[in-house]
Amino acid sequence: MKKIVALLLALMLGLSCAVPAFASDDASMSDWLYTVKNGEAVVTGYTGSDTELAVPSSLGGHTVTEIGTAAFYRSKIEKLSIPSTVRKIGWWAFYGSSRLSEVKLVRGLGTISFGAFLNCTSLREIELPPTVYSIGSDAFAVNCRTRTGIPDILNDRRVGEQYYCVNTSFVIKGCIGTAAEKYAADKKLVFSGSDTLTFGDVNSDGSINSKDIILVENYINGGRLSTPEKFNSDLDCDGSVGESDLELLRSYISGKISLYDIPANSFRMPEHSRSEGHRHRHLRQGLPLLLLLPRREVLDGLHYQRGRRHYSCQNQGKSAQLGHKYSGACAHYARGLRRYSARRRFQ
Numbered sequence: 013m014k015k016i017v018a019l020l021l022a023l024m025l026g027l028s029c030a031v032p033a034f035a036s037d038d039a040s041m042s043d044w045l046y047t048v049k050n051g052e053a054v055v056t057g058y059t060g061s062d063t064e065l066a067v068p069s070s071l072g073g074h075t076v077t078e079i080g081t082a083a084f085y086r087s088k089i090e091k092l093s094i095p096s097t098v099r100k101i102g103w104w105a106f107y108g109s110s111r112l113s114e115v116k117l118v119r120g121l122g123t124i125s126f127g128a129f130l131n132c133t134s135l136r137e138i139e140l141p142p143t144v145y146s147i148g149s150d151a152f153a154v155n156c157r158t159r160t161g162i163p164d165i166l167n168d169r170r171v172g173e174q175y176y177c178v179n180t181s182f183v184i185k186g187c188i189g190t191a192a193e194k195y196a197a198d199k200k201l202v203f204s205g206s207d208t209l210t211f212g213d214v215n216s217d218g219s220i221n222s223k224d225i226i227l228v229e230n231y232i233n234g235g236r237l238s239t240p241e242k243f244n245s246d247l248d249c250d251g252s253v254g255e256s257d258l259e260l261l262r263s264y265i266s267g268k269i270s271l272y273d274i275p276a277n278s279f280r281m282p283e284h285s286r287s288e289g290h291r292h293r294h295l296r297q298g299l300p301l302l303l304l305l306p307r308r309e310v311l312d313g314l315h316y317q318r319g320r321r322h323y324s325c326q327n328q329g330k331s332a333q334l335g336h337k338y339s340g341a342c343a344h345y346a347r348g349l350r351r352y353s354a355r356r357r358f359q
Contacts, residue, residue, distance in 0.1 A: 046071045047080070054078040063088055063111070069095040079105045081125075087112075090134075096120035096251050101128045103148075110134060119143045120251030122275065124151045131155070137183035140192040142209055143249040145279050147195045152182060187243065191279035207240045211276035212261060214244045220265060228258050247276045 043060030046053045053074035055067060069076055078100045086108035093116040094101075100123040106112060107127060113134040119141045126148035129135060135154050140147075180200055186192025188205040196203035210216060214224040214237070228245050231237045231253055237245060245253040247260040263269045272281040 041068065041071070044068065044071055045083075046074075046076070048072070048074050049078075052077040054080045055083050056080045057083055058087065058089075064091040065089050066093045067095055067098065069097045078102060081105065082107060084109055086110075090114070092116070094118070094121065099123065099250075101125060103127060104130060106130075106132055108132075117141055117144075118251070119246075120249075122146060122249040124148060126150060127153065129154065136181075137185060139185035140190070141251075142187045142190050142192075142207075142243045143246060143251055143276075144186075145191050145249050145275050145277075147191055147279075151195070152184070152199070152201070154182060194279055207243065209240065209243050211244055211247060212264060212271070212274060214241050216240070216244065220261070222265065225258070225261055225265065228253065228261060232258065247274045249275050 043058055043062075044055060045057035045059065046055050048054070051074060053071040053076045055071070055076060055078070058065065067076060067079070075097050076095065077097055079094070079098060079102055081102040082104045083102065084106045085104060087106065088111055089109060090111045091114040092106075092112065096118045098121055101121070103125045105125070105128045107129075108131045109129075110131065110133045112129075112132045113136070115129075115135065115138055117138070117140060121141055121144055123146040124140075124144060128148065128151045129138075130150055130153050132154050135152075138152065181202060183202045183204055184192050184196040185204045186206070188208040189210055193203050193205060195201075208216075212220040212224065214227045217223070224245075227235075227237065227241065231242075231245070232255065237253065242253055245257055245261075247257045250256075260269070260274050264271065264274060271277050
């Protein structure tokens with residue numbers, strides 16, 4: 013009888029310990045807002061109170077591959093780590109998160125979009141993995157102010173001026189020969205480099221040839237590569253070396269694609285060779301660090317952020333009548349961006 017009682021007590025204690033832990037994990041995951049795009053999760057916000065966050069690698073059974081536009085707009089987070097599944101950090105993702113002082117990024121991240129860390133005034137440095145091949149303008153413009161008095165020549169009125177105080181002491185850490193080094197040089201920021209990489213030249217002998225193909229083939233079949241050789245082999249910037257990297261290498265050596273068609277080397281593409289669809293993002297290269305934005309566009313950005321949150325809530329069943337606000341906000345925001353692009357063509 014005593015054995016039965018002891019067994020029942022142990023079972024009850026086990027259950028009492030297990031339930032709170034499960035509930036805590038469930039509550040934590042429910043704080044994340046996200047949408048699903050092509051079967052993958054895009055983080056659109058966080059409603060919890062934690063100031064130190066680790067973005068989950070999956071939500072609702074979907075792999076998290078993107079931090080969406082303005083997902084952490086003016087958030088109170090202080091420390092953040094992003095998993096290797098995330099391929100892109102969207103526009104204004106952490107705009108105005110003034111307490112954010114530490115960000116951990118890992119291999120697999122490829123794109124950091126326009127203004128991703130704009131006005132993150134506590135951020136002093138960041139280390140970029142070698143897989144990052146695209147960094148948008150002002151991604152790390154951590155000091156920004158707005159004032160009025162600039163003429164809007166298209167609408168014949170005075171608008172706001174958003175300008176930057178370049179923090180030349182901001183440190184970009186990364187590998188030499190990557191987009192991190194180029195971005196730091198373009199923006200006159202401090203660059204702290206480690207390994208020197210030449211994407212495609214796996215053995216670093218000064219040329220991309222059949223020897224590099226053999227090394228990658230051997231690695232895929234169970235061979236070994238040193239850490240720099242792995243970095244040089246990761247041509248699709250997904251954080252690993254596989255068949256797609258081998259195919260890119262073969263295509264380049266056979267002349268089917270150019271060096272700039274390899275994602276890892278796309279940041280080296282000359283300005284005049286870039287597609288017309290991306291032209292507006294590069295018009296400011298070589299110009300003073302000055303961005304003219306009408307006050308209306310800044311407000312449109314805020315409307316977009318508010319609408320996006322309503323939309324996320326609606327997707328999770330928290331609201332059924334706010335979807336139209338998202339559509340309207342997107343329209344306002346798109347108008348603002350069009351006006352900005354048009355204005356830049358007259359600069």
